[in-house]
Structures are given as C-alpha cells and as structure tokens.
Amino acid sequence: xxxxxxxxxxxxxxxxxxxxxxxxxxxxxxxxxxxxxxxxxxxxxxxxxxxxxxxxxxxxxxxxxxxxxxxxxxxxxxxxxxxxxxxxxxxxxxxxxxxxxxxxxxxxxxxxxxxxxxxxxxxxxxxxxxxxxxxxxxxxxxxxxxxxxxxxxxxxxxxxxxxxxxxxxxxxxxxxxxxxxxxxxxxxxxxxxxxxxxxxxxxxxxxxxxxxxxxxxxxxxxxxxxxxxxxxxxxxxxxxxxxxxxxxxxxxxxxxxxxxxxxxxxxxxxxxxxxxxxxxxxxxxxxxxxxxxxxxxxxxxxxxxxxxx
Ligand code: FAD
Numbered sequence: 001x002x003x004x005x006x007x008x009x010x011x012x013x014x015x016x017x018x019x020x021x022x023x024x025x026x027x028x029x030x031x032x033x034x035x036x037x038x039x040x041x042x043x044x045x046x047x048x049x050x051x052x053x054x055x056x057x058x059x060x061x062x063x064x065x066x067x068x069x070x071x072x073x074x075x076x077x078x079x080x081x082x083x084x085x086x087x088x089x090x091x092x093x094x095x096x097x098x099x100x101x102x103x104x105x106x107x108x109x110x111x112x113x114x115x116x117x118x119x120x121x122x123x124x125x126x127x128x129x130x131x132x133x134x135x136x137x138x139x140x141x142x143x144x145x146x147x148x149x150x151x152x153x154x155x156x157x158x159x160x161x162x163x164x165x166x167x168x169x170x171x172x173x174x175x176x177x178x179x180x181x182x183x184x185x186x187x188x189x190x191x192x193x194x195x196x197x198x199x200x201x202x203x204x205x206x207x208x209x210x211x212x213x214x215x216x217x218x219x220x221x222x223x224x225x226x227x228x229x230x231x232x233x234x235x236x237x238x239x240x241x242x243x244x245x246x247x248x249x250x251x252x253x254x255x256x257x258x259x260x261x262x263x264x265x266x267x268x269x270x271x272x273x274x275x276x277x278x279x280x281x282x283x284x285x286x287x288x289x290x291x292x293x294x295x296x297x298x299x300x301x302x303x304x305x306x307x308x309x
Contacts, residue, residue, distance in 0.1 A: 024146040033047045051155040227260075278294045
C-alpha cells in the first residue's frame with residue numbers, strides 16, 4: 001500500500017506524534033509525508049530525514065499559513081489519487097483534518113487506531129478504552145487517525161527522502177484565521193513528557209494544587225496533568241486534563257495524586273509504564289492500575305517526597 005502521512009508542525013519543528021503516525025503507516029506499506037504551510041521548506045527538509053520516509057510532498061501557500069483544516073482537506077483529496085491511505089496522528093490538528101478529508105473522499109474514517117492487523121483491519125478503543133474493537137474497512141482509500149501512544153516512534157533522523165513541491169488548492173473560503181493564544185510553559189509538553197505529575201480533586205484548591213504539585217513536577221522535570229474534577233473546580237487550566245475527554249498520555253512514570261481513578265481518567269493514562277499513586281482512601285480504584293501505591297495524606301507525603309528528591 002502507498003500511504004501519505006500528515007506532518008504536524010508549528011512552522012519550525014515537527015511534532016513527535018508524527019513519528020508515531022509514520023510507525024503505523026510503515027506497517028501498511030511505503031510512506032510519503034505531507035508538509036503544508038507557508039515558507040516551510042525547512043520543515044520539509046527535516047521531514048525528509050524521518051526514518052522510512054520515501055518522499056515529502058511540500059505544499060506552500062498563503063492559504064496554508066495556519067494549516068486551517070478547511071483549506072488543507074481539498075489538498076489531501078487531490079493528492080490521494082496516488083495513495084491508498086491517508087494517516088494523521090489523533091491530535092487536535094489531525095482530528096480536525098482527517099474527517100474533512102474522509103468526507104471529501106467519500107470514505108469512512110477509521111479513528112484512533114491502536115494497531116494495524118492487516119491492510120484493512122485495525123484495532124481501536126471503544127467505551128472509554130474498556131473494550132478494544134477490531135474493525136475492518138472496505139473503503140478503497142483509507143483515512144486513519146493514530147493513537148500516538150500505541151506506536152513506538154520511528155527515528156526523526158536517518159531517512160533520505162526527497163522533497164517534491166506539489167500544486168496547491170488555495171483558500172476554500174470556509175474559514176478565516178482570527179488569532180491564537182499559545183500557552184507558554186517551561187515544562188515538557190504533556191503528551192510527550194517522560195514523567196507526568198497529575199493532581200485531582202483531593203488537592204482541594206488552586207493554591208494547594210500549585211503548592212503541592214508544581215514543586216514535585218519541577219524536581220522531576222515533569223509535565224503537569226490533572227483530573228477533570230480538578231480542571232472543573234478551576235485548580236488548573238483545562239489543557240492539563242488527562243482522560244477520555246482530555247489528553248491521552250503514556251509516560252515512563254505517571255503520578256496520580258489525590259485522584260480516585262474513574263474510568264474516564266484511566267482511559268487517558270492507564271498505558272503509562274509505571275503508575276504511582278497517593279490517595280488516602282485505600283479502596284480508591286486507582287490502586288487497581290497502580291504499580292506503586294501510597295495510602296495516606298497527600299499533603300504530608302508529597303512535600304516529604306519532593307524534599308527527599
Ligand atoms: P474524585 O473522584 O473526587 O477523587 C478525589 C480523590 O482524592 C479521592 O479518591 C480521595 O480519596 C482523594 N483524596 C482526597 N483528599 C486527599 C488527601 N488529603 N490525601 C490523599 N488523597 C486524598 N475525568 C478525568 O479525569 N478525565 C476525563 O477526561 C474525564 N472525562 C469524562 C467524560 C465523561 C463523559 C464523564 C461523565 C466524566 C468524565 N470524567 C473525566 C470525570 C470522571 O468521571 C471523574 O469524575 C473524575 O475523574 C474525578 O476526578 P478526581 O479523581 O480528581 O476526583
């Protein structure tokens with residue numbers, strides 16, 4: 001099969017999730033990459049070095065400056081004449097683009113795959129990750145989003161693909177870019193961090209969340225996560241939410257502090273390599289998935305742990 005993989009980037013650097021999407025695509029066949037933007041030749045050159053990439057299709061136009069999905073989807077439709085599958089990571093950007101491309105191609109998207117079982121067969125989570133469904137697509141062209149935590153990233157360097165400039169489709173006239181607010185943080189990005197320290201309702205307030213969680217995260221060089229209850233209560237901004245309706249993470253180490261372990265939270269973190277939890281209720285469901293569990297008051301345990309580190 002010939003696959004085309006969406007390269008997610010910010011105009012400068014390629015997002016790690018792309019490397020997982022390439023890993024999934026490699027299981028289907030040959031891999032070409034698609035770089036879209038304005039003045040993004042540097043990104044295309046970097047993409048050409050990704051392992052397994054044969055060719056990088058580069059589409060540059062003013063209409064692509066902000067990679068609006070409405071403008072990029074017709075481009076994907078145009079390019080798909082040559083390909084059997086279009087693959088994007090199941091990120092915010094990928095989830096905006098892929099369904100639009102699928103609709104234009106008149107095929108059904110296969111979302112959030114966990115594995116490639118064959119050229120038309122995939123597994124994907126349903127019921128908040130409690131059931132893994134095996135699905136088969138009979139569409140001639142596949143449009144697939146990939147859960148990046150389920151695929152080991154390919155190397156970002158070592159490939160020797162060539163860059164090919166493609167003709168552009170221009171402005172679809174459906175949306176305009178008004179502005180963006182980018183959260184600045186010196187901490188690692190939540191979905192790619194090696195260590196995540198998450199706090200829940202047990203923290204009790206925004207002040208105590210900051211006092212207890214931040215020093216531990218700083219000591220460990222970790223990203224900060226949160227349960228939805230903590231986000232809803234205003235302890236922390238919603239881009240920190242982990243879970244079914246938040247971000248999916250699978251770090252080397254995940255700390256769940258004052259988090260009960262509702263299935264919707266587990267859906268976002270249960271594939272973490274080592275789960276460490278601190279909770280005063282020894283019957284909290286989080287202990288069922290934890291590798292290391294401490295029963296006790298987080299306000300005593302976490303500062304002590306941070307101090308010892
Ligand atoms: P609680 O369940 O209230 O747990 C707090 C825990 O803190 C308790 O276990 C308690 O024992 C412990 N604790 C309290 N004080 C201390 C202390 N001093 N020391 C130690 N431990 C202490 N939730 C998510 O997280 N992410 C999602 O994406 C998400 N999506 C959802 C989608 C839907 C459709 C629905 C219906 C729900 C969703 N939820 C999600 C909500 C989820 O069901 C839970 O309500 C939520 O995860 C609970 O958050 P929590 O564990 O912080 O709070």
